[in-house]
Amino acid sequence: MPPVTANSPGATDPGRIRNFCIIAHIDHGKSTLADRMLQLTGVVDARQMRAQYLDRMDIERERGITIKSQAVRMPWTVREGDQVGDQAVLNMIDTPGHVDFTYEVSRSLAACEGAVLLVDAAQGIEAQTLANLYLALENDLHVIPVLNKIDLPAAQPEKYAEELAHLIGCQPEDCLRVSGKTGEGVPHLLDEIVRQFQPPTGDADAPARAMIFDSVYDVYRGVVTYVRVIDGRIEARDRIKMMSTGAVHELLELGVISPEMEKAQALGVGEVGYLITGVKDVRQSRVGDTVTINIRPAKEALGGYKDPKPMVYSGLYPIDGSDYPGLRDALDKLKLNDAALGYEPETSAALGFGFRCGFLGLLHLEIIQERLEREFGLDLISTAPNVVYRVIMEDGAEHTVTNPSEYPTGKVAEVYEPVVRATVLTPNDFVGAVMELCQGRRGTLLGMDYLSADRVELRYTLPLAEIIYDFFDQLKSRTKGYASLDYEPSGEQKADLVKVDILLHGEAVDAFSAIVHKDKAYNYGVTIAAKLRNLIPRQQFEVPIQAAIGNRVIARETIRAIRKDVLAKCYGGDITRKRKLLEKQKEGKKRMKMVGRVEVPQEAFIAALSTSDSPDAGKGGKK
């Protein structure tokens, strides 16, 4: 451990500390700017440098998105201006850049005093950035607007400086201009971070209170908890207490990230660092919770803690039934690192044994699915994602439905569905197209503002169910890729919803049941029935495919019976070949899923479920 200096963790004057985050849209260059900062502050030398240094997971680096946040401590000596020569300690707290993780974003923001609003000078602000900007302003963060990628030929810094100034209420010349790629303007930005952002304030003598803004499971070290100390001090040998649960843990290690883990003796007011206690599950160390010291606990937790609540559900089934235990183990492992992931065993007559999983949103679902397939080598079928419905029966009984096939039978009085407040930013040429889309998805316009002469912000209330159904793809295709979307949960609404069942030869196929708006039921039924007719091979008997609401059939297709399934010739020399062919066909038959007496190939389920309505909403600008 290095000798304690004025800049050592636990001994740093809060007045020197600046805690900040960078708010940016997905490909606006946040990681590249962070890389440049790491180099300029000397915490990573050129030899160690690799692109997107802080993004640890493969999926993050490949998709260019940050799922898990991090916090890096960087020393910085002001180079210019009235504070030249001042030594500062900068904590850069990375925020997840996605709509599904709004709560995590809000906790990261709560750990900062300032935010760098980073906008691509060739593209302007996007909906998610705007949403996070509003979050930052709600958290009373000071915002430094920065235009990035000024080296690009297509950059229009003047235009977008106007836009940012309009949004934040500053002057266009207050917008800094940098290039994360070339490093131009970055030292000045670091100087401005020291000059403009407030140092943290807190009561050094009060009982310790630190806010957890991230919690990551590491195979070797157990859960690593990232905290920002608000009051008091946490020492390396303390026993800490989680205020939401009262659980007490022995502290095995604490330290800071710079940019690898560095052990320290203590963390004081305003400092940002990590704690390791040996717990194995991030659920025991939840984002937003308050950490205090067991022997001298704080009386009140810091505000803002929420339990993560799944918004979107989907059934995950192994394509090969024998992979079921493997899927369970994989989910158990992912859960260690993901407090928001929930799952329960589920049996589908059509798909076999699987799990009904709850997710924060569609990206979350997609990430989990991709990790299960990539890291655990599983082949999965997932059912169409659905939201949570609250169904009230005429007798007053209330059901929470997370799986359409469990929709109650009997007399339903009212159904409630979750709604979101959505923000769409679009060039004004496409306003009509966006409005048409939102209205078609049962949206209610809340308001519309011009951010600049040619960019419009549209605010809608939309049923969440309508957003998880290919909304984002539609939005992108109708606006030539220019529009961006953000949304946040906004309660529930009563809606005229019905459950549509799909019957194959008279038997309902649970995997295809869906809860849809009454006006869309027919369309759903016709579409899926037609799709199945093309996907299911002809059987020895005629197979009707019906879409039904209760007992009322709303659409019907027929798979005609197969009329010939016999090899014409079978001479002496054909016998071995024919037997082998038969054995192969028998194997193929075993892989069929039986729905009643109908043999349905796995591929038909996969193809019917993986519609063009892929869970794509809010994936961001990477297309």
Added chain:
Amino acid sequence: MPGQLPDGDAVPADGALPDGTALTGRGFGVYVHVPFCASRCGYCDFNTYTAAELGGGASRDQYADTVLAELALARRIVNPPRVDTVFFGGGTPTLLDPDDLGRILEAIDRTWGLAGDAEVTTEANPESVTPESLRRLRKAGFTRISLGMQSAALGVLAVLDRKHTPGRARAAAREAREAGFDHVNLDLIYGTPGESVDDFAASLAAAVGAGVDHVSAYALIVEDGTRLATRMRRGELPYPSDDVAADRYLAAEAALGAAGFSWYEVSNWATSEAARCRHNLLYWTGGDWWGLGPGAHSHVGGVRWWNVKHPSAYASRLADGHSPGHAREVLTATDRHVEDVMLRLRLSSGLPLSALDAAGREAAAHAVKDGLLEERDDRLVLTLRGRLLADAVVRDLLP
């Protein structure tokens, strides 16, 4: 005989069968493969060669002697009490001189002894026989002839690359009867692209009118690697439709039934029990046979083997005194059961219920309910609709 040989275990150089292999006692046949054709037909993937495709050493002139060499080897390996059936297939066996065919038949008789009532068949193309050659074949001991008529429609014959004219098959059948053949078969192919309902009706009428006692009718199978498959892939010809094939099959059953033929195997009809092809029945009822010639398959007591495919390789193996066997498989009890169900169910004599396990009998009951099988005297027999779905029924009956 298909062009692609299956995989299997190695055959020893002397061709010896595994210890303990014994003849089944269900009859013994000899198949003689003649791998020559005047030209190759676009739909054919059989093991056959035109003169241009074969170099020296495997020529048509020396072919009979090469077959006799294999027969000499066979004699050391199996010793059946008599030969019940002989079948010359190809290729076009009648491209060999009737004397060559007669010489091979005589050698078979010398080797194992032909039964007094032995059935001796040769395949022939209508254009490759004459009244004279037919008389010589009859004299050499052939009792049955199978003519590749395929169709009576000129357009269909053209798509199939068949060289004969529509009337020739009928004339050849008449000539065969005049030459003293009691049993004459005509082969028909249906479902060829471009074939109309009327084309096939005319083919059936022509076959029935030719006065033969046996008709085989096969749905066109498009085999990979054939010229026909290439033309379909390129979109020059449409793929055959199963629904059309089903309609044609029903038409065949109706026309042949009306003319006094009854089915005894899904693709074979005969006017009497005596007119049925005993050699093919031997295949379908698990009998033993030795297949002579390149690519020929044999079966003795649960061992199936097949010869090297190319006539030159075949000839050189025998010249070295080695078995021409390419590979073989020893059937397990399960294999035998599968084959038994698969083959017997295709016959009008059907499958004994006792051949099935409990699950198989339950599946059979379902098939009876669905109108695909009938139960007659503790035997399961395909219905007309069931004959068209025979493979599906077989899959259901097997575990």
